[in-house]
Amino acid sequence: MTDAKRIAVETVWVPGHTGWQGQQRSTTGLIALGVLLAAAILFYAATLVVDPAPAMKVLGAGVVVAVGIAVWLLAAHVRVARARVVRLVIDETSVVFGGAEQIIWPVRTLVLAGILLLAGWAWSVFTVPAERMTMPTLLGVPVIGAILLITGARSWFRPPSRHRLAMRPDGLELRIPRNDVSATWDEVEDASLEGDRVVVRTSATRPSSWATRDLASDPVLVAELLSFYAHHPAARTEIGAGTIARLRSGDF
Structure with a gap:
């Protein structure tokens, strides 16, 4: 929160989605x-x-x-x-979901x-x-x-959380220890919860994933949001403040 580039920190409760049901x-x-x-x-x-x-x-x-x-x-x-809670930081160039x-x-x-x-x-x-x-x-x-x-x-001596998912209008970047990926939206095929991990599939790299508790947000909602932007190119320009509005509306 002390990074000068960060201009907003939001905790959003998302309506209209089932979200994560916890350990099944x-x-x-x-x-x-x-x-x-x-x-x-x-x-x-x-x-x-x-x-x-x-x-x-x-x-x-x-x-x-x-x-x-x-x-x-x-x-x-x-x-x-x-459950049904998404925590994100809006900086100058991306939307970041952290640990x-x-x-x-x-x-x-x-x-x-x-x-x-x-x-x-x-x-x-x-x-x-x-x-x-x-x-x-x-x-x-x-x-x-x-x-x-x-x-x-x-x-x-490292950033407070090394678990980080960043979305930009041109693509996404996942930084989880031993599970990193950087891809354009056109390369992102899908994201879904499989067992206790969210799996992101791209056409350019092998699948990457993070555990349900690696990020401080609902893993199902984050996966659904990733899939939405992957499948709706016209919506990618809103990534930033527009993402907060979309989360609050549940329209994704």
Whole structure:
């Protein structure tokens, strides 16, 4: 929102469309697996915290912090209302749909978890007897700590959200990690929700996609809007402020 080029930020409720219905498949299995995994990780953290060695306590604290951040990140995603809601930014040349700003700080905080894990691991290696260092601790912790540290550190030096879909009168640009595409409207064939991902098909590149929660907007409505502009060339000149009016009317 601080970019000088941005001239309007809008949150639009779209009438006349069913929109996204949320996760349609049963999530009971995934929830159960997540609870069991979290319980196992917290049990592992507890064994570290109760260890008399200060280094192991630091390591345990790092594990607890990492689990807490993971829960915070998940909750931040879930709390973003997306059904029939579109969030877009109008700048000088395009309409931009971005990611959820609520997840920025959870991701950045991964730096703290990474530092605690790596510091506790390094301290333990030099001060804790080898027979008390399990293989998961010796081999798994430094890898996980490095991943968390790098992910969190990179988020401080990159734009707040790397998830971005931009529409211009001449085409679109999708920038999702490992799923990028830049195409003219004449190359865009269609966009639709398939499972838990929105798939954009073009004649020039392989299909690209983003997950339903990658952007802070209703994925079905964004896909329908893309398809509308792809199939109605005369409407493309309105992309900008005219897009907001179209969303508010639901006429697409």
